[in-house]
Every structure is written in C-alpha cells, then in structure tokens.
Amino acid sequence: MGFPFFNFKSQSLLTRLVKYILRGTVVTLDAKKRVLDDGYVGIDEKMISFVRPARQTIPIEFQNVPIVNVDGYIYPGLIDLHNHIAYNFLGLWKIDKKFKDRYQWSGTARYKREITLPARLLTSLNPVELVKYSEVKELLGGVTTIGGFAKFNKSYAAWLLRNIEVERFGKQEATIYTSVLKLRDEKQFLETRRKVREGNAFLYHLAEGTTSEILEEYNELDRYDIISEKLVAIHCTALNQDHLKVLGRKKSKIVWSPLSNLLLYGQTTDVVAAMKHKVLICLGSDWSPSGSKNLLWELKVADLVNQESLHNLFSNRDLVEMVTVNPAKAIGWDDRIGSIAQGYFADIVVFDRINTANDNTREDPYLNLIKSTEGNLKLLVIGGRPRYGDTEILHALGIQSFPEKIKVEKKEKMIDILEPGVEYGSLKLSKVRSKLTGSLRNPTGSINKLFKSIPKLKAGDVPLRLIPLEEEEEGGISRPLLLTKKIDAFRTKNFFMSKKGVSAAAAKAARLDPLTMDKDRDFFRRLKENRNLPAYMSKKLKGYARH
Numbered sequence: 001m002g003f004p005f006f007n008f009k010s011q012s013l014l015t016r017l018v019k020y021i022l023r024g025t026v027v028t029l030d031a032k033k034r035v036l037d038d039g040y041v042g043i044d045e046k047m048i049s050f051v052r053p054a055r056q057t058i059p060i061e062f063q064n065v066p067i068v069n070v071d072g073y074i075y076p077g078l079i080d081l082h083n084h085i086a087y088n089f090l091g092l093w094k095i096d097k098k099f100k101d102r103y104q105w106s107g108t109a110r111y112k113r114e115i116t117l118p119a120r121l122l123t124s125l126n127p128v129e130l131v132k133y134s135e136v137k138e139l140l141g142g143v144t145t146i147g148g149f150a151k152f153n154k155s156y157a158a159w160l161l162r163n164i165e166v167e168r169f170g171k172q173e174a175t176i177y178t179s180v181l182k183l184r185d186e187k188q189f190l191e192t193r194r195k196v197r198e199g200n201a202f203l204y205h206l207a208e209g210t211t212s213e214i215l216e217e218y219n220e221l222d223r224y225d226i227i228s229e230k231l232v233a234i235h236c237t238a239l240n241q242d243h244l245k246v247l248g249r250k251k252s253k254i255v256w257s258p259l260s261n262l263l264l265y266g267q268t269t270d271v272v273a274a275m276k277h278k279v280l281i282c283l284g285s286d287w288s289p290s291g292s293k294n295l296l297w298e299l300k301v302a303d304l305v306n307q308e309s310l311h312n313l314f315s316n317r318d319l320v321e322m323v324t325v326n327p328a329k330a331i332g333w334d335d336r337i338g339s340i341a342q343g344y345f346a347d348i349v350v351f352d353r354i355n356t357a358n359d360n361t362r363e364d365p366y367l368n369l370i371k372s373t374e375g376n377l378k379l380l381v382i383g384g385r386p387r388y389g390d391t392e393i394l395h396a397l398g399i400q401s402f403p404e405k406i407k408v409e410k411k412e413k414m415i416d417i418l419e420p421g422v423e424y425g426s427l428k429l430s431k432v433r434s435k436l437t438g439s440l441r442n443p444t445g446s447i448n449k450l451f452k453s454i455p456k457l458k459a460g461d462v463p464l465r466l467i468p469l470e471e472e473e474e475g476g477i478s479r480p481l482l483l484t485k486k487i488d489a490f491r492t493k494n495f496f497m498s499k500k501g502v503s504a505a506a507a508k509a510a511r512l513d514p515l516t517m518d519k520d521r522d523f524f525r526r527l528k529e530n531r532n533l534p535a536y537m538s539k540k541l542k543g544y545a546r547h
Contacts, residue, residue, distance in 0.1 A: 077144025082284025101209025141294025200332035248277030375409025
C-alpha cells in the first residue's frame with residue numbers, strides 16, 4: 001500500500017485544523033445506510049466537507065490536499081453513553097453472588113473496601129491522570145464520545161474525548177442532563193422535568209436489578225411525566241413488556257449494558273420487548289469493575305447474547321447502530337455525530353479489514369467492526385484531529401512525530417493525548433500510568449503528599465478532585481476534603497481508615513487495570529469464576545481475544 005506524503009505546514013493553517021481526504025470503504029451509518037466500497041471522506045478542519053465515491057470528482061477546494069488510502073473500513077466514531085470514568089482504573093471485580101439490585105451490592109462492606117476506597121484515593125490524589133487513563137481505555141476501543149458520569153470540582157478543559165456532560169456546541173447552558181442517583185423528592189422531580197423539557201436528553205439509571213420493589217423508580221418517573229422522548233433510560237433490567245411498551249409509545253430510549261447486568265444479576269434487559277415496541281436501543285460498556293473494558297468489547301458481548309439467547313434478533317447492522325447513530329439520536333446529536341455525512345463533526349475511526357466473508361458471500365462491514373479488537377484500530381480522529389493510529393497512516397497525513405508510542409497486540413501505534421495551551425493538557429500517557437501506579441502501590445505516601453500540598457494553595461482554593469455522580473450526595477467518595485492540622489486525622493477523616501488500614505485495603509487494587517484486552521491476564525479468569533454468567537459467555541468471548 002502506498003501512502004502519499006504530505007506536510008501540513010505547506011497549507012495556510014499551521015495548526016492541526018487542516019484539510020485532508022481519507023480513502024477506503026466508507027460505512028456511513030447515514031439515513032440512507034450507504035456503504036461506499038471505495039469512497040472519499042473530505043475533512044476540512046473540524047468538519048466533514050464531503051462524502052462520495054472515489055470515482056467522482058474531488059471538489060476544487062480539495063484539489064491540492066493529501067488523499068490517504070487507509071486500506072480499511074471507515075466508520076463514525078463510537079459513542080458510549082454509559083460509562084463511569086472514575087472507576088475504570090479497576091479490573092473486573094470478583095462477584096461471588098447474585099444480587100437483586102444496585103443498592104444491594106453497593107452497600108456491602110467489600111464494595112466499600114475494594115471499590116469505593118481505591119476510587120476515593122485516585123479521585124482525590126490523581127483526578128486528571130484518572131480521567132486521562134479512562135479516556136484512553138475507551139479511545140483504544142474506537143470511542144470518540146463518552147458519557148462519563150463524573151465531574152470536576154473546578155474548571156477543567158483538557159478532555160480528550162467528546163464528553164456529553166461538558167460539550168456545549170457553542171451554547172451557554174448544558175442540554176444533556178444525567179443522574180445516577182435516584183431522584184429523591186418532589187422538588188427534584190419537578191426540577192428534572194423542567195430541565196428535560198428544555199434540554200436535549202435526560203440520562204437516568206432506571207430499574208437496575210430484578211425485583212419488583214425497584215420498579216418504583218419507573219412509577220415515579222411516570223407520575224411526574226418524565227417518561228418522554230427526552231428520556232434515555234439506562235439498564236431497565238426490571239422493566240417488563242408493559243413498561244417497555246410505554247417507553248416505546250412515548251419514544252423514550254434505553255441503554256443496554258448486557259455484561260454488567262449478567263455478571264451482577266444473572267439476567268439482562270428485555271431487549272426483545274424493547275425492539276418489539278420500537279424503543280431505540282443503545283449499547284453502553286458501564287464500568288470496568290463489572291462491565292467491558294471498552295465499548296468495542298461490549299459490542300462483542302451483545303453479539304454473543306444475540307446469537308446464543310436471542311436467536312439473532314438483531315442484524316449486524318442493528319448492533320453497530322447501537323454504538324453509533326442510535327446514541328447520537330438518543331441525545332439529540334444525530335445532526336452532528338454518529339454518521340459520516342457532510343456537515344458533521346469529523347469524529348472518525350478506521351479499522352482493518354478482517355475476513356468476514358462466508359460461503360463466498362460479500363464481506364460484511366458491520367460484522368467487521370464486531371469482530372475487530374483494539375489492535376485493528378488503524379486511525380482515530382476527533383473533530384478532525386488525529387489522536388491515535390498506525391505510524392504509516394499518520395506519516396501520510398504529514399504527522400512525522402506523535403507525543404508517544406504504544407504497543408497494542410504487538411503492533412506499534414502512536415497516540416496523542418495532549419492539549420497544548422490548556423491547563424493539565426501537557427500530561428503524557430507514560431506519566432499518567434506512573435502516577436496512578438505509584439498512588440495505588442503507596443497510598444499512604446500519596447496521601448501525605450496531598451496533605452503537604454494543601455497549605456501551598458492560594459487562599460480559598462481547594463485541590464482539584466473528580467466527583468463520581470453516583471455518590472455525589474452520599475457523603476462518601478465525593479465528600480469535600482476535610483482539612484486538619486494532623487496527617488493522621490486527615491487520613492482518617494478523608495479516607496476513612498488508619499495508615500495501616502489504607503495500605504491494607506488499597507493493596508488489592510495495586511495493579512492498574514490494563515488498557516487493552518491483550519495485556520489483561522485476569523479478565524477471562526474472573527469471567528469464568530462468575531456463576532451468574534451464561535455458560536457460553538466466557539469461552540466464546542475469549543475467542544475474540546488476541547493475546
């Protein structure tokens with residue numbers, strides 16, 4: 001494959017926002033569901049300028065820009081509406097029983113010791129590094145847009161992925177609202193209803209579990225008339241056909257996270273009824289303690305559930321739409337992302353061609369994505385800016401050096417997580433890893449450093465911290481740091497344990513969860529140990545892996 005060389009500095013713009021053309025098989029996921037076997041995608045700064053077959057003439061304003069033959073499938077960037085970035089440094093949790101709902105497992109002492117405490121440490125000690133690491137985990141699976149269900153306690157602009165809770169598209173106010181915690185009282189329900197009517201979407205964790213008691217969450221939304229086309233309901237495992245019929249009639253959407261559901265509860269959302277009643281279905285990876293490492297792997301889980309339990313209810317295209325155009329529609333951004341079309345943001349991924357032909361039939365571009373793993377990701381672009389990819393392709397785009405190299409499935413890739421000129425934007429991935437690993441291995445020392453740094457802050461200032469929305473009001477992980485004169489009191493009041501207790505509890509999380517599946521030696525062992533999963537899951541899911 002020959003790549004034409006082009007130096008971006010020869011263009012009028014010296015910044016990263018430039019024109020170029022990608023050539024390959026374009027899987028548009030647009031309204032016409034077009035697949036261009038040999039197509040062009042023209043990118044002008046942040047936007048897609050044109051999409052057309054390669055046999056057609058290139059627009060005159062693109063006559064002198066590079067055409068890079070990527071020799072692969074070009075897809076819109078994947079969109080994960082359900083992810084909890086504050087916890088994605090953790091590996092798969094040992095789940096030793098079947099739980100009835102989310103309130104049961106999150107209330108156990110072992111959860112607080114093995115999940116809450118390590119997260120409290122890193123959200124306080126290394127919040128920026130934690131976010132960067134979690135974003136890279138998703139990026140390596142082809143994700144360009146994320147719902148992270150976490151926020152900083154101060155201004156932060158160094159986001160790597162497009163974040164639905166932060167992105168404004170030029171508007172002053174947020175248009176997407178989220179809640180992990182159950183809405184509490186009439187005031188909160190009424191305020192939520194007002195926001196939902198004014199905004200694009202309301203993402204809400206709804207009826208996560210299997211008991212009839214948890215259905216009260218649904219009943220409350222119904223009473224306050226929040227079930228509407230703006231509702232994006234996450235999990236919904238306790239909802240039956242009648243509930244899903246109402247969701248369909250009111251044009252609500254759902255986010256399906258099958259692996260997390262099966263690991264914790266032994267069953268998942270009734271997506272058969274959801275499809276029957278025309279509820280728009282999206283796919284979400286949830287979080288690494290009980291979900292997939294990234295959305296690309298959750299797509300494989302959904303594929304296996306579809307084959308083994310749903311009798312191929314969904315086509316391959318249906319499944320791919322759940323991670324592209326469907327989530328874009330769910331949050332009202334389907335005129336901006338989720339498809340490859342003129343006027344859309346240039347959020348694009350390129351994957352290798354995998355042999356998906358069967359009995360001499362035409363290769364399936366949708367199955368190609370389902371079968372792909374992290375090593376097959378050849379290029380990832382967010383807002384026109386290449387962030388990750390094969391060295392050869394990036395060189396062809398005139399990028400002779402990237403901040404860092406990374407090996408995935410024994411293939412050398414280049415990655416750029418920097419945001420020049422922005423506070424916290426100079427962190428490299430190597431530094432991110434070393435900081436997180438250091439804090440997990442020596443939590444006591446890291447807490448001591450935090451304690452000593454506080455007096456150096458300006459008057460009235462507080463340390464930057466990450467606040468997971470699921471514990472925002474529970475007085476635990478997100479409670480403001482309590483300032484004390486003595487280090488022992490600081491440690492006990494903020495991290496709930498003595499020096500000995502912190503070290504002992506954090507020791508179980510001392511190993512930073514690998515970014516990609518090829519480096520993860522524990523994931524499939526933990527799957528195999530889980531008694532709630534269907535027998536086929538751990539064995540067949542492992543079949544996708546390339547260790």
